[in-house]
Amino acid sequence: EAQVTQNPRYLITVTGKKLTVTCSQNMNHEYMSWYRQDPGLGLRQIYYSMNVEVTDKGDVPEGYKVSRKEKRNFPLILESPSPNQTSLYFCASSDGTGVGPLHFGNGTRLTVT
Amino acid sequence: KQEVTQIPAALSVPEGENLVLNCSFTDSAIYNLQWFRQDPGKGLTSLLLIQSSQREQTSGRLNASLDKSSGRSTLYIAASQPGDSATYLCAVSDQGGSEKLVFGKGTKLTVNP
Numbered sequence: 001e002a003q004v005t006q007n008p009r010y011l012i013t014v015t016g017k018k019l020t021v022t023c024s025q026n027m028n029h030e031y032m033s034w035y036r037q038d039p040g041l042g043l044r045q046i047y048y049s050m051n052v053e054v055t056d057k058g059d060v061p062e063g064y065k066v067s068r069k070e071k072r073n074f075p076l077i078l079e080s081p082s083p084n085q086t087s088l089y090f091c092a093s094s095d096g097t098g099v100g101p102l103h104f105g106n107g108t109r110l111t112v113t
Numbered sequence: 114k115q116e117v118t119q120i121p122a123a124l125s126v127p128e129g130e131n132l133v134l135n136c137s138f139t140d141s142a143i144y145n146l147q148w149f150r151q152d153p154g155k156g157l158t159s160l161l162l163i164q165s166s167q168r169e170q171t172s173g174r175l176n177a178s179l180d181k182s183s184g185r186s187t188l189y190i191a192a193s194q195p196g197d198s199a200t201y202l203c204a205v206s207d208q209g210g211s212e213k214l215v216f217g218k219g220t221k222l223t224v225n226p
Contacts, residue, residue: 004156033214040218041218042202042216042217042218042219043157043202043204043216044216045213045214058213090156090157092157099145099162099164100162101147101159101162102147102149102157102159102204102214103159104149104156104157104158105156106155106156107154107155107156
C-alpha cells in the first residue's frame with residue numbers, strides 16, 4: 001500500500017531535549033516536505049526536499065533541521081525544542097512534477113513543556 | 114506573497130444537499146491547485162488536483178473548478194452525505210511545482226443526517 005509513515009504519532013518532551021520525528025515513504029517520490037499545523041494559522045511549510053541531498057527552507061524553518069540521505073526518508077530534527085514548537089506535524093511526499101497529488105502522513109502531535 | 118482564503122470557515126447542511134466550497138488566491142501565477150480533505154486527528158487526503166491549464170476536475174460526487182484569472186476555485190459536492198463531514202482545504206503551488214505549497218485555513222463541513 002502506498003503510504004507516508006511518520007513516527008511517533010504522539011510525543012511529549014521537555015524544553016531543550018533533542019528529538020527526531022521520522023518520515024518514510026514507499027512511493028519512490030522525489031519530493032518530500034514537512035508542515036506544522038496550528039489553530040488559526042493553518043498549515044505552514046517548514047522544510048522541503050526535491051531529491052536526495054537537496055533541501056530548502058519553507059516558511060517557518062527556525063528551530064528545525066532536516067536531512068535527506070536516502071530517497072525514502074526525511075527526518076525532522078529539533079535540536080533544542082521550545083514550547084512554541086508544540087504543534088501537529090505532517091510529512092508529505094509527491095512525485096515532484098506538480099502533476100501528481102501530495103500524499104500526507106497521519107501526523108505527529110508534539111508537546112514541549 | 115501568495116495568500117489563500119477559504120470562506121466560510123464552517124458550514125452545516127442537511128444530508129442530500131448539493132454544496133459549494135470556495136477558495137480564493139491572491140496571485141494568479143499558480144502551477145496547480147489541490148483540494149484536500151482532513152478528518153479529525155488524521156492527515157490530509159488529496160481529493161482533486163487541477164493544473165493551471167485546466168478548468169475543472171471531477172471525481173465521483175466531487176467537481177472542482179479553477180478560474181485563474183479571477184483567483185478562484187470552487188469544490189462542488191453533490192448529494193452530500195454524513196460521511197462527507199470533514200475539513201476541506203485548498204492549496205496552491207507557484208510556478209515550478211509543489212515546492213512552495215500555500216494552504217488555506219479550510220472550511221469545516223458538517224452534514225447532518
